[in-house]
Amino acid sequence: MPLLRHVTAWLALSLTACSWDWLPFVYKQDIHQGNVITQEMVDQLRPGMSKRQVSYIMGAPLMVDPFHDERWDYVYSNQPGDEPRVQKNITLIFRGDDLAELQGDFRPGTLPAIEMKKDSTLTVPPIQREKTVWQMITGLFGADDE
Template sequence: MKRTVFPLAVAASLTLLTACETILTNLPGVYSIDIEQGNMIDQAMVDQLRPNMSKRQVLYIMGSPMLTDTFHERRWDYLYSEQPGGDARVQKRIALYFDGENLVGVQGDFRPSQLPVVKESTETTVDVPKRNLDRTMWEKITGLFGGEDAGNIPAKPENKPSELLTE
C-alpha cells in the first residue's frame, strides 16, 4: 500500500504544480512587458538598399549587423525578435551578401522595392510676424528707475483733431 501511495502523491503534486504554472501565465490583468531584441528592421530601411552599395552605405542605413560570421565574411545577418506582451514571438531575419565592398544580394523576410525611395519631409516652417514694440523690455525697465536712456526715447506724437484742422 505504501508503495502505491507515494508515486500517486508525487504524480498528483506534479499535476497540481503544472496546473498552477499555466494559470499564472494566463491570468487576466497581469502586465507582461514587450520584449524586443536584435536590430530593428523595417521595410523602409530595406527599400533604401540598392545593388552595388558600399558597406559603409549599408552600415549607415541598416546599422551594425547582429552577426558577422568569420566563416562567411561575405554575409551580414540582421535579426529582430519581438514578443509583445507575452504573446507569441515574431522573428524577422535578413541576410545581406557582399562581393568585396559592394552589396550584391539580399535574402530573408524582407525584399527591397524597385520603386525609387521618396522620403517624406518632417520639417515644418513657422513664419512669426514681427511685433511692433514702442520700447524694448530693457527700455521699459530702465524707464522705471529713471535711467540714462529713459529721457532719450521719443514719445509718440499725439495728433489732436484741432491741431490737424488749423494747419
C-alpha cells in the same frame, strides 16, 4: 487555529511559487531582441552600395561569420505581451565592398532610385558663443586667441 495557520502558510507558499500568467489584465512587457529591421530600411538598400552605406542604414550586423566576411546577418525577434514570438531575418551578401544580394524575410520595395543633386551647397552660419572664463582671464593679459 493551527489548521488555519497551516492552510494560510500553504496558500502563501503556493501562490509565491506560481506564475501570474493566468490572471487577466496583468501587463506583460514586449520583448525586442536583435536588430530592429523595418521595410523602410530595406527599401533604402540598393545594389552596389558600400558596406559603410549599408551599415549607416541598417546598423551593425548582429552576426558576422568569421569565415565569410562577405555575408552580414540581421535578426530581429519580437514577442509582444501574450502573443507568440515573431522573428524576422535578412542576410546581405557583398561582392568586395559592394552590396550584391538580399536574402530572408524582407524584399526590396518599389521605391525609385534616389538621385543626389550635385550642385547643391549648404551654408552654415557661424555660432556666436560667449567667452569662457579661461578666455576672459587670458584676455586680461593680452593673450587673446581671436
